[in-house]
Amino acid sequence: MISNVVDLASSEDEEHENQTKRKKRTNNTETPVTESPLQSNSNHSLEFRSFWKAGAYDVGSTKSIHEQGQLEHARVHPKFLHSNATSHKWAFGAIAELLDNAVDEVCKGATFVKLDRISNPKDHNPALLFQDNGGGMDPEGLRQCMSLGYSMKAANTIGQYGNGFKTSTMRLGADVIVFTRKSQGSRATQSIGLLSYTFLRKTGQDDVIVPMIDFEISGDRTQPIMYSSLDDWSNNLRNILEWSPFTSDQELLQQFEDIGPHGTKIIVYNLWLNDDGLLELDFDHDEEDIRLRDEVNRDKSLKKRDRLLESHISYQIRFSLRAYVSILYLRKFKDFNIILRGKPVLQHHIVDDLKYLEQITYRPQLGKASKEVTVRAEIGFIKEAPHLRVSGFNIYHKNRLIRPFWKLINDHTSYGSGVVGVLEANFIEPAHDKQDFERSTLFLRLEMRLKQMCNDFWKSHCHLIGNYTVVNQQKKLSIRPFDENAANLQRELSADQPVIGLSANMQQGLHLDQPVVGLAANVQSLSNGNTVLGEPSNMSRNMSSVQPSSGLSAGVNKDVSVDTSGSSLVDQICEENIQLFMRCEEHRQKEIGLKQTIEDLERELEEMKRKCSQLSSHLESQRKLKTISQQNGKGR
Numbered sequence: 001m002i003s004n005v006v007d008l009a010s011s012e013d014e015e016h017e018n019q020t021k022r023k024k025r026t027n028n029t030e031t032p033v034t035e036s037p038l039q040s041n042s043n044h045s046l047e048f049r050s051f052w053k054a055g056a057y058d059v060g061s062t063k064s065i066h067e068q069g070q071l072e073h074a075r076v077h078p079k080f081l082h083s084n085a086t087s088h089k090w091a092f093g094a095i096a097e098l099l100d101n102a103v104d105e106v107c108k109g110a111t112f113v114k115l116d117r118i119s120n121p122k123d124h125n126p127a128l129l130f131q132d133n134g135g136g137m138d139p140e141g142l143r144q145c146m147s148l149g150y151s152m153k154a155a156n157t158i159g160q161y162g163n164g165f166k167t168s169t170m171r172l173g174a175d176v177i178v179f180t181r182k183s184q185g186s187r188a189t190q191s192i193g194l195l196s197y198t199f200l201r202k203t204g205q206d207d208v209i210v211p212m213i214d215f216e217i218s219g220d221r222t223q224p225i226m227y228s229s230l231d232d233w234s235n236n237l238r239n240i241l242e243w244s245p246f247t248s249d250q251e252l253l254q255q256f257e258d259i260g261p262h263g264t265k266i267i268v269y270n271l272w273l274n275d276d277g278l279l280e281l282d283f284d285h286d287e288e289d290i291r292l293r294d295e296v297n298r299d300k301s302l303k304k305r306d307r308l309l310e311s312h313i314s315y316q317i318r319f320s321l322r323a324y325v326s327i328l329y330l331r332k333f334k335d336f337n338i339i340l341r342g343k344p345v346l347q348h349h350i351v352d353d354l355k356y357l358e359q360i361t362y363r364p365q366l367g368k369a370s371k372e373v374t375v376r377a378e379i380g381f382i383k384e385a386p387h388l389r390v391s392g393f394n395i396y397h398k399n400r401l402i403r404p405f406w407k408l409i410n411d412h413t414s415y416g417s418g419v420v421g422v423l424e425a426n427f428i429e430p431a432h433d434k435q436d437f438e439r440s441t442l443f444l445r446l447e448m449r450l451k452q453m454c455n456d457f458w459k460s461h462c463h464l465i466g467n468y469t470v471v472n473q474q475k476k477l478s479i480r481p482f483d484e485n486a487a488n489l490q491r492e493l494s495a496d497q498p499v500i501g502l503s504a505n506m507q508q509g510l511h512l513d514q515p516v517v518g519l520a521a522n523v524q525s526l527s528n529g530n531t532v533l534g535e536p537s538n539m540s541r542n543m544s545s546v547q548p549s550s551g552l553s554a555g556v557n558k559d560v561s562v563d564t565s566g567s568s569l570v571d572q573i574c575e576e577n578i579q580l581f582m583r584c585e586e587h588r589q590k591e592i593g594l595k596q597t598i599e600d601l602e603r604e605l606e607e608m609k610r611k612c613s614q615l616s617s618h619l620e621s622q623r624k625l626k627t628i629s630q631q632n633g634k635g636r
């Protein structure tokens, strides 16, 4: 697909169009002022600096594909580089791909990957640098890196599709230059490759052409490797110099000085801008981090600030690269560091934050032909539970985080709130952006099983943390089946009888807004004046004299009396409570589905109406034409 022969036929039309656009922008007083103002660059118009708009340029006439003696081959239009990169909705997902490539080099001796903001020497705009001291690439390796679908990686590496480098670099910026050096036995080489969307677009290419040059290193001498002719070599070099951040051969070669005997340096430049013309990545807010500007701003509009949530990793990973990278790999590296803007990223184990931790074994049904696999899920409550409503499973694949905090239980209830899990699922395949999994049967089964794990964990542990919000949900639901049980219970509870199985909150007084679950939830609603039991005042009086008791709650006073006669009733009520929440959940899902169907039908109806009116106007004009032609016929 890729050749390193460059046809420099520039598209004059497009250059003219760009000049016009540049003029327009100069006159436009609403041009946004960037926080990190981008240096003007005569080669680029801002219209093409926003990733989501960058694929919309006109394709000029294509060159003849059939040259004599040449075998036909499918070509890849430069636009495909862009559309391929749209698989990364999230810029951090793209950054993760480039870190993965460096992590995959650990087996070849890599001890670090550094990621930094540098300044493009040509226009002084920010650029992204990724540098590792892994095995590096030889000339053939670099060609594969720049091509689509080549991956020679072993089975235990993160990389497998041969696509990550292309999607990620093109998602972060319009252009990327790679410097790589490899030593293999007595042979050492270094290579430079340029994948430039700007170059391809501006020179009207209809195939992906990648200028590359290679050198052989022997001792202190560095010799160019020529494959065909000197002209060819010079053309490649000229294109690299014209479209890269570097203006001379010396500047290019200097880039190898800090690479060492082997390693790779990747510079992504002409970074994409957001809709406001600001860099998508924010380097200014925190000089030790890279933040996603729009994600941060999105939260500024939140009505009520929730400091506890804002400090939680599940929230921070949305906009802080340092936070995201801290949980990106499941196992801690022994001799490898990810250095973000000069400071190593501390790896963070989500499991370390969990309380009441449990391990659950899961055996996916892989089919008869496959070896049996056993995986271990770890599940617990976040330490901030029940005050923080964060939940979900973190699913890793071959050590790499694919789905962070995947919510398996609906958001809108407190049911399942605070339950967080971690699982490494190597038996399912990640999607190409490595932010989700392919929806295979195995995946769907896993999803069901994880839901069940969360449910079971919640059922058996929710009393340990109490539960604030079930109360509110309960009030909203005002569920009848509870009435009977609660009424029975009220009858059973006498002023001096000990109670078992209630939440720890019970002992603190049911009239308070304390977290309660199951039975306690019903009782709470009584004290709030709801008419479930009909005798709220008696109930609170009774409850106020209830002895603190144990059973379900771990947080309860130890020296309490236990009455086992009440436990089955409490369990039963808890179970019913849970079943009702599950049903509620099902109904909510159904409601979402129905709403979707209504929307689809409405859209269809609109479409039909549109077609109908088109047809009737067409019919009308046909009728008119017919009348005119009839009149003309009569006139003659």
Ligand SMILES: Nc1ncnc2c1ncn2[C@@H]1O[C@H](COP(=O)(O)OP(=O)(O)OP(=O)(O)O)[C@@H](O)[C@H]1O
Binding pocket: 097, 100, 101, 102, 105, 132, 134, 135, 136, 137, 141, 144, 145, 146, 150, 151, 152, 153, 158, 159, 160, 161, 162, 163, 164, 165, 166, 264
């Ligand atoms: N930093 C690097 N050091 C050495 N080789 C690299 C580096 N980055 C990329 N490569 C080489 O380029 C190839 C293509 O990389 P790319 O990320 O596109 O695909 P991959 O990692 O093989 O698979 P995936 O699409 O799943 O990421 C890799 O297989 C590897 O051989």
Ligand SMILES: [Mg+2]
Binding pocket: 097, 100, 101, 158, 159, 160, 163, 164, 165
């Ligand atoms: Mg990769």
